[in-house]
Amino acid sequence: MSDIIDNIIARVQVSPIFRSREYMRPDYVPDELPHRETQIRALGDILVHAVKGEAPSNVFIYGLTGTGKTAVTKFVLSNLHRRAPDKFSFVYVNARQSDTPYRVMADVIETLGGKVPFTGLSTAELHRRLQRTVNDVRKVVILVLDELDALIKRHGDELLYRLTRINVELSVSRVSIVGITNDVTLVDELDPRVKSSLGEVEQVFPPYNAVELEDILKRRASVAFKLGVVSDEVISLCAALAAREHGDARRALDLLRVAGEIAEREGKQVVRQEHVYQARTEIERDRMHDVIQTLPFHSKLVLLSIVEGSKRDRSLTTGEVFEIYRGLTRKLGLESVTQRRVSDIVNELDMLGVITASVVNRGRYGKTKEIKLSVDRKSILEVLNEDERLHGIWS
DNA sequence: CCTCCACCGGAACTTACGGAGT
DNA sequence: ACTCCGTAAGTTCCGGTGGAGG
Numbered sequence: 001m002s003d004i005i006d007n008i009i010a011r012v013q014v015s016p017i018f019r020s021r022e023y024m025r026p027d028y029v030p031d032e033l034p035h036r037e038t039q040i041r042a043l044g045d046i047l048v049h050a051v052k053g054e055a056p057s058n059v060f061i062y063g064l065t066g067t068g069k070t071a072v073t074k075f076v077l078s079n080l081h082r083r084a085p086d087k088f089s090f091v092y093v094n095a096r097q098s099d100t101p102y103r104v105m106a107d108v109i110e111t112l113g114g115k116v117p118f119t120g121l122s123t124a125e126l127h128r129r130l131q132r133t134v135n136d137v138r139k140v141v142i143l144v145l146d147e148l149d150a151l152i153k154r155h156g157d158e159l160l161y162r163l164t165r166i167n168v169e170l171s172v173s174r175v176s177i178v179g180i181t182n183d184v185t186l187v188d189e190l191d192p193r194v195k196s197s198l199g200e201v202e203q204v205f206p207p208y209n210a211v212e213l214e215d216i217l218k219r220r221a222s223v224a225f226k227l228g229v230v231s232d233e234v235i236s237l238c239a240a241l242a243a244r245e246h247g248d249a250r251r252a253l254d255l256l257r258v259a260g261e262i263a264e265r266e267g268k269q270v271v272r273q274e275h276v277y278q279a280r281t282e283i284e285r286d287r288m289h290d291v292i293q294t295l296p297f298h299s300k301l302v303l304l305s306i307v308e309g310s311k312r313d314r315s316l317t318t319g320e321v322f323e324i325y326r327g328l329t330r331k332l333g334l335e336s337v338t339q340r341r342v343s344d345i346v347n348e349l350d351m352l353g354v355i356t357a358s359v360v361n362r363g364r365y366g367k368t369k370e371i372k373l374s375v376d377r378k379s380i381l382e383v384l385n386e387d388e389r390l391h392g393i394w395s
Numbered sequence: 396c397c398t399c400c401a402c403c404g405g406a407a408c409t410t411a412c413g414g415a416g417t
Numbered sequence: 418a419c420t421c422c423g424t425a426a427g428t429t430c431c432g433g434t435g436g437a438g439g
């Protein structure tokens with residue numbers, strides 16, 4: 001038995017494919033960021049004041065996913081910080097992971113060395129502690145808020161407003177904010193006061209084109225993979241596939257990494273184009289699997305109802321889904337949620353990409369949502385079957 | 396041209412929970 | 418022991434609506 005493990009370990013240790021896998025990790029920040037020189041210079045020009053111990057202007061950065069916003073910001077800040085570690089500190093918070101005002105403030109306090117309970121305090125109290133912590137740092141603090149859109153959409157711009165005003169009540173330290181967002185329309189939803197304060201400087205990150213992506217992949221592959229393992233064709237394919245999705249560099253790197261892993265598993269010496277295609281489906285499958293598996297129970301039931309309902313190949317309405325869902329809960333002897341809630345769950349499933357739901361007007365027959373599965377029925381059932389609470393309730 | 400269906404979707408409120416502060 | 422707080426999930430209430438059919 002243990003020889004199986006030995007085998008696996010041996011394969012990892014002397015991988016015929018990878019030289020140094022860590023360079024392909026999604027959160028790895030390389031020493032150079034090709035094709036982002038303009039953005040690095042522009043952001044550097046703004047933030048360089050921190051090196052003199054002065055607070056830079058607030059910056060607002062937009063750009064689609066995988067255009068290097070996060071990488072460039074981290075790159076600029078850590079390089080500046082290396083030259084003047086005693087002049088300023090910077091804090092990076094991802095507002096998608098910490099998607100409540102409480103957690104964002106808690107994160108900031110923690111990275112600045114403060115301690116704060118996981119829950120239990122009022123946001124007002126947390127805000128007070130944040131001010132104290134920042135003041136104790138006694139220098140310029142640059143606050144990077146990544147994926148701000150997630151926070152704003154759910155909790156509004158209250159926190160942002162407070163943060164932009166925090167300087168007023170500080171004696172020694174100063175705070176500058178770098179806001180990063182994928183959503184270009186976000187600014188319109190902001191309070192004008194926040195808008196003018198945060199948008200002192202704005203910067204746009206354009207997507208990479210296929211040629212640039214190819215170059216990025218080539219550089220990365222040359223350090224991450226062994227020589228001759230990844231051909232130019234494979235790289236072009238990854239670049240082309242990712243360029244089709246608005247030039248997302250992260251996606252391109254993921255494709256290449258997973259393709260490499262597949263080749264490795266198969267014991268091959270080189271990565272081929274077919275591995276890239278396999279990687280594409282594998283990435284998608286894994287994502288779906290995670291999404292469905294972590295769904296709240298009633299969302300799973302609603303999804304199951306949609307699967308059941310779409311047997312006869314026609315689209316469903318919210319009312320029909322609700323009926324089937326009611327049947328399921330009755331079978332299980334559970335309370336059911338209201339139709340209002342089911343309507344929201346349908347929207348959530350739509351956003352996750354498991355189904356497509358679009359509002360349609362059927363005149364006399366009302367206005368409803370047309371709901372269709374956008375993932376293979378069998379693979380959904382497979383994942384749902386992993387939940388033992390759902391065992392044996394469908395045919 | 397008007398009606399009226401079958402929902403949509405915003406907003407305020409509830410409940411349960413984990414945890415702090417005092 | 419008691420009060421206060423934030424979060425997540427859900428409920429209640431309700432005004433809104435595009436277009437097929439009369």
